[in-house]
Amino acid sequence: MIRFIASRLLRAALTVIAVMTFAFVVLRLSGDPAQVLLGPDVPQSVLLAFRDRWGLDDPILTQYFSYMHAMFQGDFGLSMRDRSPAIDLVLQRVPATLELTIPALILQLCFGIPAGIYAALKRGTIADRGVITIAIIGFTVPSFVMGLLLVLIFSVNLGYLPSGGSSTLQHAILPIITMSIGGIGVLARFSRSAMIEVMGQPYIRTATAKGLKWRDVVRNHALPNAAVPIVTIVGFMVGSLIAGAIIVETIFSWPGMGRLLIVSVTNRDLAVVQCILLLVAAVMVVSNLIVDVLYGWLDPRLRNTPAAH
Amino acid sequence: MTALLEADSLVRIYETRRGLLARPTPVRAVDGVSLQVAAGETLGVVGESGSGKSTLGRMLLGIDAAQDGAVRIGGKPMPAFGSPDWRALRARIQMIYQDPLSALDRRLGIADQLREPLEIHQIGTTNDRNQRVHDVMHSVGLRPDQADKFPHELSGGQRQRVVIARALMTDPDLLVCDEPVSALDVSIQAQVVNLLADLQREKGLGMVFISHDLKVVRNLCDRVAVMYLGRIVEEGSADEIFAYPKHPYTQALVSSVPQPGRALTRRIILQGEPPDPANRPAGCAFHPRCQHAEDICRRDVPQLRKVARDRNAACHLLTPSNAALPLA
C-alpha cells in the first residue's frame, strides 16, 4: 500500500510540475506584461525599467529556474499589480470559491446520482426518458448561457434573486445552481448507464433468485457495484467544477479564485496566474488520488490479495 | 521425411502480478513441450484450464515467442513474429478460434472477408479470387446467396464454417484449431467436425486440434497429447490412449467424461482444483491430486518417456515393464 501511494504521489507531483512549466512558457510567450499593465502610452524607458525589475528580459530558462527555486522555498512570487505576495492574494479568494463549489458538488451528488439510478430502474418508461432529456439539456447548455438565462428569469424578470455580488446567502443561490446543473446532467447520465450495466449482470439474477426483496437487491447488490464507475466520474467532475467556477464567478461577480484568474490572465500578472494554476492542479491531482484509493476499497478485485487454493 | 510441424522443448514464461503491488512472478505456461505433426495427420491436444494448451497453439503459429526451444515448419525455423517471412508463412499455417463471432469482422460481408487472405498474399487475379471464394464457400457448405451476409446474420454453425473457409483460402498445409466446436450445439458440432475431417482428408492437411472435449478429439484425431500444467503427461494414438489410459491424470480425465450407463460411483473423482501455473507444485505437477503419489513424485519432475509401444508418459511409477497403474 505504501508503494502504491508513494508512486501515485510521485506521479502527482510530476503532473503538477508539468502543468506549471507549461503555463510558465505559454504565459511568457503570449504577450508583454509590462505593456498590458502599464498601458500603451508609457515611454519605452519605463517599460524597460519595469521589465528589468521583474526579470522579464532574462532568458526563459533563468526565469524558470529562479521561479522553481523560489517556489520550493515557499515564495510564490509577487503580484505585479500591487506587489503583494501572490499566494496571499490567492488564498484570500479561496473561501469564496469554496462557498460555491462545495455546495455545487453536493447538489450534483444528491440530485445527479439518484436521478440516474431512478432512470435506470425505470428504464424505458416515460420517467426514464424525462430524466434523460433533462440531463441532456443540463450538460449541453453551456454554463454561461445557463447562468445568463437564470439571471434573466430570476433576477431581471421575476426579481426574486440578486444577479451579482456576494453579500448575502441569496446571492449564492443562482451561482450555485448554475455551477451544478451541468454536473447533475452528466452524473445522471453516467449513473444511469452504470446502473443499467450492473442490473444486467448475472449476480443480480442470483440475488433475485435467492428471494431478496427488490429494494434489497438494488441496495445491497447493485449499488455497491455501480459505485465504482460512478466514483470515477465524480473524480473528473471535481476538475470541471473548478473550470466552471471561472465562468460562473465572472457572470455573477463573485469574488472568488476564478475571477482572480481571469483578471490576472488579462493583466499578465504572471505570479498570480501560476499560483492559481498550481492550486488547481494540486486539487485535481488530489481528487484523482482519492478516487484511485477509493477504487481499491470499493472493488476488491483491484486489491492485492492472492487467489485461494 | 521431415515432419510438417516440429516443436522442440518449447518453453513460454510470462510475468504476472498478483494484485497491484506484488512483485511480478514468472509463470511457466508451457514447460518443455515437444511434438510433431505430419502432413495429413491430426494431433489432438487435450487439457484443462492452466494446462497451457492455448498458449502452445499460439506458439506453434509463432504468435507467442518461445523463451526456449524451437518451432520448425517443414524443417525451417519459425520466423520472428511480425517479420515479412512470418507474414508470408501465414499463407501456409492458419488458425481457427473458438468464438466465430469475434473472429469475424462485424462490418464486412462474408465474401469480402473470405477474399481478404487472397488479397493480402496477392494470390491470383480478381477473377481467380472470386472464383476461389465461390469454390471454398461451396466446399464448406455455404450457399452462394449467403455471400453478402454479415456475420451476425448467420447462425453459430454457419459462422464457424466461414472461419474455416477463410482459413482454407490460401490452401494452407497446417491448421491449428483452438476449441473450434466448443461453443456450438451438439448437432452442429457434429457437422463442423465432419467438415474438418473431410477437408483434411481431401487436401492432406496437417491439423493440431486443441480441445477439452475428449469425445470429439477421440473421433477426429490420429494422435493425442494430454497436457497438464504446461507439460505433456501422456501421448499416444487416439484409439489406444482413451481406451487404455496409463497416466493417472489421463485416467481421471477419461473417467470424468459422463457416460450413459456407467454409474458415477465407478468414476475417479479427482480431489482439489486444477493447478495454478503461478503456484507450481514441486516434483511432479500432478502429485497433490494423484492417489498413487510417492516420495519420488514429490521431489523429481518426471520426464516424458516411452512406456509402451506407441505410448509415452511422464510418470515415475510407469516403466515399460510396469506400464499399468491400477484404476482405483
Place this chain on the structure above:
Amino acid sequence: MPRTGPAKADRCRARLYKLPRLFGSQAHRARPGELHPIRKKKMSNLIEIRDLRVAFDGVAVLHGIDLDVAPGEALGLVGESGCGKSVTWLAALGLLPDKAHITGSVRLETQELSGAPRQALERIRGGRIAMIFQDPSSALNPVIRVGRQICEALKLHRRLTGAAAKTEALRLMDLVGIPDARNRFDLYTHEFSGGQAQRLMIAIALAGEPDLLIADEPTTALDATIQAQILDLLVTLRREMAMAMVFISHDLAAVSQVCERVCVMYAGKIVEQGPVTQLFNAPRHPYTRGLFDAIPRLTGPRQRLIPIPGTVPDPRHLPDGCPFSPRCARVQSFCTTQRPDLLPQPDGRQLACAYPVPLAPIAKNTAQKQKIYQ
C-alpha cells in the same frame, strides 16, 4: 430395506425434519418408516406446470409446456440452445424481465405461482425453490464477501443472524466441500476458482432448505475433472437432503448420471419425456435419436459423427406443423401441417411425434445408425 424410492425419501425427510430448525413444519413430523403425513393423503406432485407459454416482444419462445416434478425426484431437462429449457424455470420463478408475456399455470403443491404477487414469489425463491446458474464466477456478487452472501440467504429464509448464521454458513461451506471454510469465509468471489464458486452457489441455494433445486447448466463452464466433482456433489446432496432437482443441460450423459427422468425439449416444446433408462436405450422421437447419434463416443472404434442436418429454427419463423419437420428423416406430409401433441405412450413415456422411431436398441455403429434413418 429398499435403497431407493418413496420410503427412502421419507426416511431422509424424516431425518431432515429432526434437525434443529427455527422455522419448521413441526406439525409435519414423520417417524421413520411411516409415510409422511401430507403424502398419506395423496401422492401429489411438488410442481405442476400446465400449458406454460412465454413470449418476448410478440415472439413466442415457449409453446405450452406441461411438466410435473414429484417430491424428491430428479428431472433432467435436455435440449440445445434456444429450446427454452432455462426460460421454463425462469418463468416459473418470475425471474424473466417484465416485458415477457407469460401465460399458463405453475403450481407449487397447492400454491399458484404464475401471476402471484411479488411478495409471494420472494418467499418461494430460495425458500422452497432454489436456482443455481451457469458460470458461477460471474453469478456471485464480486464486491461482497462470500460468507456474507451465504448469511444473507440464511437471514432471509431461516431468520438466522450473527454468530448463529456464521456457524450455519460454515457448516454449509463444509457440506459442499470448500476446504478450510473458516479462513475462507471472508474472501471475495474472485478469490475462488470456478468449481469452488459453484459450490458456494450450491451452499447459498441450500441455505433456504429448498424442496426443489433447479440447476441451470451448472457444470457447463467448468473443467472436465471439476464437472465430475460437482455432479458427484449434487448427487450426494440430493440423496442426503431428499431434495427434488431439475437438472438443465445440453449434456445428455451428465443428465443420465444424475436424473431419474428426462425431458427433451425442442423449439419451445417438450418432444419426449420418460425414465432415463428407457429414453437412453430406445429414444423414439427423431430429435432425441438424432441428439444421441450426434454425440461422439469416447469408447469403441473411431467413427464419423452423425449430425442432425439443418439448424434450430428461428422462433420468429417456425415451420408449420412439427417444428422439427424440416430436419427430420422420417417426415411425412402430416408432419408439415399438424403439430403433434405430447401424448402418453404404453411404455410409460410421453412423446410428441406422429411417426416415431420404432422401438429398437441404439445402433452400434454408423452404418446401423444411417440405416435407422432410412
